[in-house]
Amino acid sequence: MKTLLLGAVAYDAKVVPIWDIIRDYANAFGCKLDYVLFSNYERQVEWLLKGYIDIAWNTNVAWIRTLHATEGKASALLMRDSDIDFTTHFVARKSDSLKNLSDLRGKTFGLGSLDSAQAAIMSIYYLQRESGLGIEIFNSYAEFTQKGRKSADSLALIRYNTDLGKHGDTGVSEFDVLEAIKKGELDAGSIGSSTWIRILSQGEYPEIGSFWTSPGYCHCNFSVLPSLDSESRERFCAMLLSQNDKKSDPLIAKMMQMEGLNAWVKVGARELAGYEAIYEAMREQNLLANNL
Template sequence: MQKPIVVGSVAYDPKIVTIWDIIRDYFNDNGIRLDYMLFSNYEAQIEYLLSGKIDIAWNTNVAWVRAYELSNHKAQALLMRDTDIDFKSVFIAKEKSGIKSIQDLKGKKFGLGSADSAQAAILPLKYLENELGENIKDVEIIRYNSDLGKHGDTGRSEFDVLEDIKNGKLDAGAIGISTWVRILEEGLFPAGEIESFYTSEGYCHCNFTALDTLDENIKKTFVDILLGQDPNDPIIKKMMLLEGLNKWVVTTNEELKGYEVLTQAMKEQDLIKNNW
């Protein structure tokens, strides 16, 4: 019997089981054995990928950079969501705060999300350093390290930042674009109370990662099956809605450029090590 393709994913939310049951059943219904292994943190998942205990990992951008660097560039990004392309970080403050640019943060309290979150901590810190240089010392950085190991997937630290801006404990802070869009669409804060004053350049978020030693036929089969999913099929549509995508996209050299700024930031901040 064919050995199943084993995919790793981090269980940051109960919906992950539903998502992966649907994906597993879709593969099996198409004659390809697939199973998944859930992890409580990305560091463990990276370890399992690098040691060959899983074939493919559904990685955050931070997990991808670590896997790529720690494998001596032997990791490959296979596939990603359309929503993983052109992801951004947003800096927010109260509308009446007088903060209209990064330069206005001098003498202010600025909140960063979980230390392992690219969108809410790692990249925002780099953007601050790029803009302020040595003057970053004039900004009081306050970190909200909730749900470490999940690389910001839960969004909890971003909402911690938002709450403390609202109650006056922070002057401003960083969140991911998806959290900001959710706040606007769902009206989670009173209209006009909080506004954005900086939006970063686009970068890439998650991808399916494999080592280059994985059989090429397995990689091709995995990619082809996912690309063949019909987003109008009710079950597939449900999975895509839960997973936050409209379609799967092959990761090319163009998309890989979207990880360069994060790679640089992680090296500068000494975050390549995979401690767990």
Template sequence: MSNPLLVGAVAYTPNVVTIWEGMREYFAGTPSEMDFILFSNYGRQVDALIDGSIDLAWNTNLAWVRTVLQTGGECTAVAARDTDTVFQSVFISHAGAGMKGLASLSGRRLALGSQDSAQAAILPIHFLRKAGLGDSVELLRIDSDVGKHGDTGRSELDALRAVLDERADAAAIGINTWDAIGRDELMPGAFEAFWESPHYSHCNFTALTTQPESRVAPWVDHLLAMDWENPAHRPILEMEGLRQWVRPRMEGYGSLFEAVQEQEVAPRW
């Protein structure tokens, strides 16, 4: 393999290794061969992208925002999952609690996920403030996977448990956790969603603008060619939680840029 494109990803679960070995195999023998480096947290990955140790970073939306801010905008988002373009935060309560909409949170306690989770902490606070509820909701913060931007889902499960244990009236989680875990994992029928946020954008592959287009473009083209109907491609797509790679929806990051500025979110964890 001569001069492969080096992609960074965060090792938030053991199957990340399997995913990226599959990705490397998919690109093998093409004009855009790749290898990968795994990081323990997104702060180190962003640093590695900026200092040139990696060519591309598989970033969360918060890691993207931080890359933009730390480079003065000298970076570009080149690809995302189809699911990343329609991401949402979901507010969950006990089934039958009678909560309807954001206003029902006034005077109640909301459990949040890790402080660096856009979907389970930063954006939920932003949406509460936009609705004029910033001072009327008590927040229970659960920082159980800081550094991984909520990727593990652990803090979101802990937030749901706080509702079960009656330490909170509601929990803020990401739509992926709600769809994959929250509906049935802890107690079938125990929860219901009483509010879903507007759509926003989540992860993307990030490159610096100094990265030659001649290296990035063929890689992106081959990535977008992955086919759900191809049995050799589907396992990777399933593990990464998508059916199709797409171009990022850039306007979907606006709410997080606003939230990071409003809340003075730390530049690095």
């Protein structure tokens, strides 16, 4: 039986115990599995495309780049239940009373890392389509203060490019945006639903509220190439899906809590449709190439 080699990105120290638990469970289940960690998704996608790894635990951005590079031939096997109907929130100080996108005229708006779907890519996509505003994009707050906007009525989008290569997994850029709003450097900004839920549950940034939420889209998945045989795919899927009935096991419960899921879900047509808007956004923003 072939040992499947899985790739994941080390965006946090908890990644090691997560994959140790999954690897040990897989081997006891009868699905021989090992994993390798990457410092960025671009290298992980490269290794998947070259056949050095069999499965990649990809962000939506990494998945779409894999799909694009394989001319639509790659497959998404499984995702977390929390990867479905992921959303982007536009947030601002409650005292500023921003209620809709048109209220952003002449404002400063913070974007997270340019490779983050939730904090930048989808934000630009929906602002361009639905705000009706002229938009200017700056690569940093320093660039904005140095150059200034060309039109007083334009919406100035300011990037906070923290932890590039992690595709927003660390969430650091989103907290950079929140801090800048809190300090008054920004009028508003974008964060993902996971960060929004976290700050609500922990009582962080009580002065900041959400005034717009995007339609739902999908986040991470296990991506494979056509070269991976059907038996290996089925064995891997059966192994992970079996964990849904093992949540009374303290190790499985711990892994699921750290990985932020309640259940593994098989990817079908509905889930794949959740990537269509992101694919279009990445095409428009020239982000489809897997540039290292």
